[in-house]
Structure formats: C-alpha cells, structure tokens
Amino acid sequence: MAEVQKKLKVVVSLDLGPEVMPLLYNQPNLDVVVWPHESASGKEWLLKNIAGADGCIIMLFEKIDAEVFDAAGPNLKVVSTMSVGYDHVDLKELAKRGIKLGNTPDILSDSVADSSVMLALMAGRNTKQATNVVEKGEWPGWGWSPYGLCGPQMSPNSPQDIRTVGFIGFGRIAQATLARMIGFGYTRCVYVARSKDPARAKEIEQTIKARHPTLTTVQRVELDQLARESDVLYILAPGGPETYHIVNETFLKQMKKTAVLVNNARGTLVDSDALAKALKEGWLWGAGVDVVEGEPNVTVDHPLVKEPRCVMIPHIGSATWESRIGMGTIAVQNLLAGLAGIPLVAEVQVSKV
Template identity: 55%
Template sequence: MKVVVCRNLGEDAVGILKAKKELDLVVWPGPDDKAADRRWLLENVEGAVGVIVMLTDKVDDELLDAAGPSLRVVSTMSVGYEHVDLKAVGRRGLKLGYTPDVLTEAVADLCIMLALMASRVNNGVSIVQAGTWRDYSWKPFGFCGPQLSTTSPSQTRTAGFLGFGRIAQATLRRLVPFGITHVLYSGNPGSPPDSERDAALQTQHNLRELRKVDLKELARESDVLFVLAPGGPSTYHVVNEEFLREMKETAVLVNASRGTLVDSEALAEALGRERPRPFGAGLDVVEGEPNVGAEHPLVKEPRCVIVPHVASATFETRTAMATRAAYNLVGALFDEPMPSSVDLSSFQ
C-alpha cells in the first residue's frame, strides 16, 4: 500500500504512518522549504492508495490520473482546500481529509499580537533595528498609540468581528481581561443572528452587549476590529475605502483571514493621510502574497505591521495539523474514523 507524502511532516506524523506496517511510505526527498517537484510527484504517485499534500500541491485530474484506480484518499495538511479540484476527487469516489479547528488557538494568539502591535509598535521595532534609538528623546506623548485595554472600570471598549466563527470566539475569550465591554459582529448577511449563542457568550464574558450589526455600524463602533471571514468573491474587498472612512481614528484593524478581504490600496491611503483612520493595522495576510515587495504601499506604510502569513506557525499547531493529516489518511485506508473529512457527496 504505497502512500506518497509531499513534505517532511515531522516525527509525530511520520510515526503514525510508520505504525501501520502495511504502508509503504514514499516521502519527497527534497528540502523542506521546497514543494514536492511536480514531475517527481506524478511519477511516484502511480499505484498509490493515498497521498498527503500541502497547499502548495495542486490536486487535479492530472495528478489523480497519474495515481490511477488504486487511489482511495487525498489528505491535505491545511484548513483550506483551494488547491484541490473537489469535483475531480468526488467523481472518483475518493475521500478527502483536511485539518480544520486545530489551528484555532494559534490564530487567536496571533490576532491578539497583531492588535497590540498595530497600536503599540509605531515603528519602534524598526528604530531599534536601525540603531537610532538614541536619537529619539523621551516626550510625554512620544511613540503613543491607543490603548487596547481600559484603564478604569468606567471606560468601555468595543471589539468588532467581521466573521464570528471559532477563531473570532477564541480571540474574544482572550480579549475579555483587557476590559472589552461591547462586542459587535458581522457575518453572512443571509444567516440570521444566533441569539441563543450570543446571549450565552454575553453572559459568559460578562459583556454589556454582544450583537450582530451591519458593516457600517461595525466599522463605526469598533475600537479593535478583527477580519476573520472566509475569502472568495462574496467577501472580496469588503474592507474598502467606504468601510475605512467610517472607522475611528483610535481604532486598529487586524486581518488574519485572507488578503482578498482588504483593499490594500485603500488601507494604505487611509493609514497614510494626515489624520489616519484607523490608527493602525496588523496583517497576517495581504492580497497577492507572497508577491508583496518592499515597494508595496502597505509595506512602506509605518502604521501597518505585516507578518508573513504565520497565524498557524507554532510547533504545536503545525504538529497537530500534520498528525491530523496522517490520521485522516490512516482512517480512510483502514476503515477507522477520519477525524476531519470534506463532504464530497454533492460531487459523487
């Protein structure tokens, strides 16, 4: 039972695969930071029963034909499956595993980091890096930004979520001790608010308010706004010039979902004006990444902090994703449960 593995998945995941003696593992022998060579993959996948892929490996008719009728499962070490032709996989009656949920906590951590950096870093890191700390004398309001936390119980803070799924709720949990008092969210306009869940969350976190609002109110009222909705055409540039114009001068914007939700030009323009609005932005994703060079308007903008799509990049979470990918494959091949599989019934 040949299984092709497109990258070194680390000891834990490889251990799970090796524990099944029936499996004959063929692992991409190239360096970790190179996607499996397409020609290597097409040659080696022939006769395989399963394949473990990454976001970097296109799963299409070409690959599936190369594997042939022996193939029973495709397991991707990723939450997204934009790289997988669902129709091609479903039509062949294959199973498809993916790795949702396990990265919730890591992404929520990063959301808090970016919210803080967007208001507090203010170029401070670059100044120290450049060796010019000594040129900045202390001044009463030097390096200042808006404060994420409240400084007294009489103050309020509104957290906004564009998209209010698992990651947003894990982020909210972390925000509570900072003194967040109000929570607003926007979601799929077609789906009604889940008032039972909302009431439960409001009570659990002792909030004065938690409710679904339209985009305009979300933009206008949020002190810190997290973009955590799926990508795709329906959310394309949802954060645009009009949205940004509504935001507070003291607000910060965080995007840890997909770059396409934020209009980069409009954000750079909003941050670069004399009275910036919002105050700052923290981005894990940028439209067109990784082709985001030093001349990109957001890279040049000092009020914008960018990290290179690292929201799930912790040893614990990537190990959990790799082991989940391994269990998905093993489950499909040995008639054990698959922890996370994509429902392909509509394609079969």
Template identity: 35%
Template sequence: MNQRPRVIVTRKLPDIIETRMMELFDCRLNLDDEAMSREELIAAVKEADVLVPTVTDRIDREVIDAAGDQLKLIASFGTGVDHIDFQACKKRDIIVTNTPDVLTEDTADMTMALILAVPRRLTEGEQRVRSGEWTGWSPTGMLGHRIWGKRLGIIGMGRIGQAVARRARGFGLSIHYHNRNRVYEDVEQELEATYWSSLDQMIAHMDIISINCPHTPATYHLLNRRRLQLMKSHVYVVNTSRGEVIDESALIEALTQEQIAGCGLDVYEHEPAVNPKLLKLRNAVLLPHMGSATIEGRIAMGEKVIINIRTFADGHNPRDRVIDTMF
C-alpha cells in the same frame, strides 16, 4: 484501500510525524522542504493513494483531473482548504480532510498579539532600538493608543473568533461580531458579545477589526474599498485568516491616505509575495504567516492527518472530512 496506502507528503513535517507515517504507510516524504512545482504535484497525484498537501500547494481542477483513479483521499495538513478545488474533488469522488480545532488557541494568541502590537507600535519601537535611532525616554516618544475600553469587531465568530473574544475581554475590549449565523445565546452571554447582522454597520462603529472567517467565494474581498471607506479613521485592521479576504490594493490605499490608522497582517492576498508598498508603511505590522506556528500545533496537525488516513484506509468515514457547507 490497501492497509499501507501510498502516501505522498508535499512538505517537510515534524520529525515525529514523519517517523510515524513511515511506520504506518508506504510514504514518500519531502525532506528538502521545497514547495513542489506544478509538474511535481501532477506527478504525485498520478501515483498517490493519498496526497498530503499544505496551504502552499494549489490543488486546482487541472491537478485533480490529472490524478490517477487510485487517488481517493487528499488529507490536507492545515485547517483552511481554499487551496483545494473541492468541487473538482467531489466530481472525482476524492475525499478531502483537514485538521480543525488544533490551531484555535495558537491563532487566537497571534491575533491578540497583533491587536496589541499595532496600536502600541511595538514592532516600530523594536526596530528603533535595533537601528540605534532610540535616544531615550521622552514624554511624547512612541505614542500609541490604549486598547482598554475600545470596541473590537470580530468578522467570523467560529472557534478562533470566540477564542479571540475570550482573550480580548481580559484586555478590556468591548466584543462585537458579525457572522453568517448568530452564535448561541449562552456563547453571547459568556463573551458579552453584541451581534451585528449588518457587516457594514458594524465596521463603521468599531475601533479594531479582527478577521477570523475562512476564505470562500463568499468572503473573497469581503473588506473591499467601499467597506474600508466606511471605517473610522482611527480603526486598526488585523487579519490572521486568509489574505484574499481583504482587497490588498484598497487596504494599502487606505493606509497610505490615512483613511484607517493601521493594520496587522499575518497573511497576504498573493502569498508568499508581499506587496512592496506594504513593506514601506510604518503603520503596518507584517508577519510571515506564523499564526499557527507552534511545535505543539504542528504535531497535533500531523496526528490528525494520520488519523484521517488510517480511518479512511480502514474503510470508515474520516472525522475531519470537509463537507459541502464549507463552500
């Protein structure tokens, strides 16, 4: 590849990253930070050597099929790659990279914040103060539930799941997990984590459930209506992974009928659209997909994108190349 490949970036990135990209590559930036339309994405892949998309860009088969022969790398700005049709890229010999590891601690922090916020009704209390509804302290006012001594079930015990477990132990939670593969014994011992081979059995015994697995065809609607009905009525569900992992309609039904106690969501099934029924629920804490939104995290993501592009342009295999086993 040309040492100054034509790089098209679909969204605005931190200034320091954009400046470095302009120095290194023949780069076209999105200074307005408006998500590209489908027509703009198709136009971009027809001329780019490297496309730098984000989770807001749906890079499906139609977009890939429209790409010119010069497109050889999609260096995604983000950890998840479920917005990219990997098989279509593989067919066209287009390499896909992502930015793993750098968002682990930020996302785990946000997960822990939701684990605290939902049972303790933090956002509901903040809204009462701002609206003027709060009239003073009361022995029975704003009662929530303590999390100390409760069981936390983590779905997906990868880097983020383990980081959540480390935080949760400090708050006195008992750690349980379900994962495609059991983690190493020394990790289990460090986290004092109990492995459940059956997801159904685990969720039926938990007080709080945290979703930290990626969205793949195998995890689509992993928490469906049947599994939500297996849960205890006092359970809280937290999702900082991908909205598609939960059947959102079934979740709303469970919350409305008080089959479960509450939820904390940073992601949504039809993002950026949020189901209006969710907005009306007092037992739902809703955030705008900000789990990884730290300055440090975004800069680290951009640095990884740059390294991936430079490595590939130099004729080497990028370290963060996405492989088949992720799908």
C-alpha cells in the same frame, strides 16, 4: 502460498517531522513517498510522484486541481490538507471524483487567537516604527518626547470607556480571540458571519453571553455597522469568492480613526492597495496582517510592507510546536481513515460546500 497484499501508496508533499512521520512509517501496508526537505516541494514534484497514489497529504500553499487529480489517477481516495482552510483545493473536482477531503480545525484555535491579539497590540502600539528606531541604530539620536510613538491603548481607560471588538467570521478562532479580548476589558462584540439564520445567531449569542457574563453585547450586524463600531476588528473568515475583498475602500472609510484591523485569515479578504491608502491617509490607526493577497510573493516594494503602521508577519499564525504537531497528527489520522474507508477525524463535506 499466501498472496502478498499490495501496499497503498501515499504521497506527503512536505516532511511532517519526527513526531508525526512515524505514524505513517509504522504502517506496514503503506508505501510512503515524501518530499524530505523543509522547503516546499513544488507542483512539478507532486505531479511526478502522485501517479497511482491512494492518498496524499498536502499543504495550504499547494494548488490541488484537475491537473493533480488526473496525474494521480483513479486510485486516489483521500486528500488530507494540513490546514483549516481548503480554498486551495478544487472542491468541484473532488466531488465529481468522489474523493474525501480532510482538514485540521480546532487544534490551532488557541495559537491563532494568541497571534491575532499579538498583532493587534503590535499595530496599535507602533511596534514596527519603534523597533526600526532600535534596529537601524537611531535610538541614540532619536530623542524621547511625551507623545512620541504613542498609539491607542488596547484596554479601556475607565469604566465609562466602552470598547467594541468586531469580527468578520465568528467561528472557533474568532470566539477564542473574543475570550482573550474580554480579558482586556472589552464588553461589546459585533460580528458578521456566513449564516444569516436569526435563530442560529440568537443561539450563538446566548451561549457566548452565558460563557462570558461581563459581555453586555454580542450581536450579528451588517458590514457597515461593523466598520463603524469596531475599535479592534479581526478578520477570521474563510477565503473564496464570497469573501473576496470584503474589506475594501468603502469599508475602510467607515472605520474609526483610532481603530486597528487584524487579518489572520486569508489575504484575499482585504484589498491591500485600499488598506495601504487607508493607513496612509489616516482612515484607521494601524493594521496587523499574517496573510496577504499574492503571498508569498511579497517584496519590500509591497504597499503594506512600506506602510509604517502595518505590521506584517509571514503566515505564521499557528506556528507553535503544539499546534503544528497537532495539525500534522490530524492530517495523518484523516489520511489513514480515508484509506480505511471510515469517517475522517475532520472531514470537509465537499458536496455541501
């Protein structure tokens, strides 16, 4: 009599939907444990169900630390996060235990770039104040005036009006955002990036200039210059100690009064109190944020929520059907590869982080 092969246990902390879950359910060697609701499962559920798991798929809002790894036990081979960022996972613990980590880059670059430009437009054109006029029933008595609710125009007003787009972080999403800004007539790009290698910077800059011939400048600069020169500044760098509050009061005081700041990366990169003060005192024109420190515990009393020139959306930068289904699919592919002991589709090199 043939020996029955033991199934591998995988835990999925949030149902990935009808387009993705069959990729797991159709694997006869898997025992799939899934939180079946659209809301977050919570750490208590994960700790209770991850015992004995060989692999797991997690979300960006879940803290995966030693407590989770201890609860899982020695069988855990792979953690697959349905996100680009992985600052919610304890990398030292992963490395110590020899567990692989997969993430989902690339697939969401276009959707996040789209939403980044959307936020810049919304913040620059006073969308929050303008929609409030309508939604609060104030339009009938509001009274039009030539300069009412005016803001800085995104695109240059003439060939002599040279605009500069700035980036904190210059990876795939930033470069996709840059391509969109070129369509608005931007010819200068300045950025700061993790790598300080001049040869690497020159290679990137030459490649981008060849791809976008209308760009006159692509230049890695220091933070102070980035703050001073950016007409629109996009924050698209990873979270973590290295970038914590990289945008602070000192940085914001150097920005143009007509500048717009967009954070579509991680909330920890921006000091929220400093940004609220900067907007209130007019150090820059407006801000659009998809992420904020302390999320999702953000209430109507949050200083940025109360600020009229700050447009805030609830971390939905990648919220298109195409991106989310693609992210879920890659998360499953990473999990299956880790269980099979083969290279992941998108693997974070934990020992190098």
